[in-house]
Amino acid sequence: MHSGSRLRFRAESIAVAEFTGLHRWSVVPGARVREGACSCGRFDCRTPGAHPLDCSPEVPAGTMLAEATAMWAKIPDATVMLPVGRAFDVIEVSESAGRRALVRLERMGLPLGPVTATPDGRAQFFVAPGSADQLPELLYRLGWDHTDALDLRGLGSGTYITAPPSDRSGLGPVRWLREPDLLSETTPPPARLLLGTLAYVAHRSRG
Template identity: 65%
Template structure:
């Protein structure tokens, strides 16, 4: 099944081939080097989702229901073959397998990240989205355990702009576009030591909650 979004047909053939190769290489890096599966995702143009549903509740921010994931460990050739079947797709990472996500406002996340680095806390990858959110990769189980962790740390009654994403969620992977608003970027890029084994949420949650409460 084909997949196009507005503007792709106007691209020169050479530039499209280069774009497709770059996309396949990025997918292969995620699957082969990071150990993450990648799901082909919809794109949005002027608020209209490429999935074709005029009433789509998440334009440009959900997996394509007709496209298979590229599994963790896939080779460059396998990634290229898979991505050739979904030209124009964005890269989405399934949450709840290798990692969960702690999601906070960008300003608070940047401040918390700087403090964590000064404190020498273990850190995994961190992204920033064009919607003004920072996403900290943490060990799986954070979403299910967040209420209990906040309770034990004394933050359960606080009004915190902090949430956890777990199984069933997807996040947009850099450098893909999110909902037509711009690319997702790395604040802290993945490294081999932490990509597959991000830190436990409890190690970061105290600092994140404190900064979110003050911000």
């Protein structure tokens, strides 16, 4: 590894150990874009640098520091991805709307989980598992019966997000807008607490 790769690997291996050992999240090795192509090797890859690697071992939630670091050392070129639908679901909006909504939510004193910003301009709010399935009904109850007016979607079981500090799609690193803490990462808030504000700001942003 050259020095840049070593520094990247060190940062990502530390993140993996924290996610599994401290926050009790499973980690999945993901593909990376190298020289314009996805490291999965498929020439027709539809999501280059933004999907789990086939046949690479998951680092389970609860894995301690030494073991997590040793497991990650076997796949040093992988990105860090988190499976959605286990410890948390995700509500995703544009980054600009997400930043404004986050300020409002913090001023309101509502419980919040982690929030990430992706290099393609999306903000991802961690919420309680099962929230993605409830999203259409919750939005309907809030008066949003035409959800195509909102640049908002839920990610649930079977989906994966790239975690900081990994690169996504060769566009740059994912960043924390609100870092996980010892409370929020184990008890992400119900979507209903955040959704009114997120939907309102997302709608205003599109308008």
